[in-house]
Amino acid sequence: MRYETVTLPAYRAVGLKWAGRFSEIEPDLKNVIKQMENRARELEDKVNPDVQLGLSYHVIENGFVHYSVYEVSEEQEIPEGMIEIRVPEWTYVKTTHHKGEDISKTYTDLHNWLFNSNYTAYREADVEYYDPYMPIKHEHYPVDSDRNDPHFDIYIPIVKK
Structure with a gap:
């Protein structure tokens, strides 16, 4: 796997919000993403109309809040x-x-990279997170991605240890 550190400017996104437990991902979250x-x-x-964003915040015990959104301009109602x-x-x-790879292995490898790097996952002040390793996960899906075997970019906010 290849890892790079990047800084993305602030942005505005609009779309649908889902909050629930891991056990509710099928079919609830997938329905929200499809909607x-x-x-x-x-x-x-x-x-960027070619990229649908999945922004996950692990602020629910045994679950998370997920935003299925697109980055939009300030003019967007x-x-x-x-x-x-x-x-x-x-x-x-x-x-x-990458398509054809095991998603859990991708995240395990990413967790190992974080553990062995000079960085740790960013946590917003005054927010209680239930995932100690990657409390915020942003996934950028090309609109042509196959939902059954997707390819996508993963962005984890980080700070220096």
């Missing part, structure tokens, strides 16, 4: 039933999960 795919055309001011999230400028470790 966002189907409603993407409602977002006329997408910054929020369609009915959607939400807005603002992501601050952060430094991330970035890697790519």
